[in-house]
Amino acid sequence: MTPLEMLREHPFLAGLPQEWLPPLTGHARPVAWHPGHRLFRAGEPAERFWLVRGGEVALDFPVPGRGDVGIETIGAGGVLGWSWLFPPYRWQFGAVAVQRSLAVEFRAAGVRRLMESDDALGRQLTARFMSVVVDRLQASRVRLLELYGYPTALPPTG
Numbered sequence: 001m002t003p004l005e006m007l008r009e010h011p012f013l014a015g016l017p018q019e020w021l022p023p024l025t026g027h028a029r030p031v032a033w034h035p036g037h038r039l040f041r042a043g044e045p046a047e048r049f050w051l052v053r054g055g056e057v058a059l060d061f062p063v064p065g066r067g068d069v070g071i072e073t074i075g076a077g078g079v080l081g082w083s084w085l086f087p088p089y090r091w092q093f094g095a096v097a098v099q100r101s102l103a104v105e106f107r108a109a110g111v112r113r114l115m116e117s118d119d120a121l122g123r124q125l126t127a128r129f130m131s132v133v134v135d136r137l138q139a140s141r142v143r144l145l146e147l148y149g150y151p152t153a154l155p156p157t158g
Contacts, residue, residue: 003028006104010051011077012128020121027110033057033097039080041094047108049081055101059136060094068094071136082129082136084108093136 004025007013013021031050033039040046042061054076060068071093074080080103083091089108115122 003030003104006030006053007051010053010104012051012079016124020118020124023114024106024111027107027114028104031103031105033101033103035097035099037097039095039097040091042091044091046081046083046089046091048105049079049084049108049111050103050105052076052078052080053102053104056098057095057101057103058098060096061092062094073098079129079132081108082132085112085126085129 004021007021007025007028008018013024030053033055039050039057052074057074057078057080059071059074059080061071063069074095080095081091083089083093085108111125115125
């Protein structure tokens with residue numbers, strides 16, 4: 001399968017005008033990771049992002065006195081990485097492959113240039129990534145509440 005076909009099939013890009021996919025493909029390549037492969041750690045430079053096609057990647061973050069704490073697992077159809085979009089371009093979380101995983105990797109600098117040169121593409125991708133940011137921050141909040149013994153579900157009413 002070509003990178004263009006991979007982009008056409010990924011849910012994150014569903015509904016994107018087809019003419020935007022070939023320029024994105026110019027900054028993309030297929031990758032595979034084995035279980036235990038660390039993709040990045042919180043605080044490191046964020047220079048890439050990925051559309052996950054298969055397998056599972058766990059997101060984590062360092063908690064003083066507890067080490068790296070898992071937040072959530074990203075599987076097929078998911079997006080990995082949003083820190084590349086916002087200065088200072090440093091990872092907010094870490095990521096490690098849980099099982100053999102396949103993805104399309106993008107060079108962030110090239111995609112940022114595309115977004116700057118095409119306002120409509122920039123708005124569309126920013127809106128899609130903002131949804132990812134909101135989901136990750138919510139998952140982080142829930143995980144922190146669990147770690148510190150607070151209930152994460154509302155009690156039944158009625």
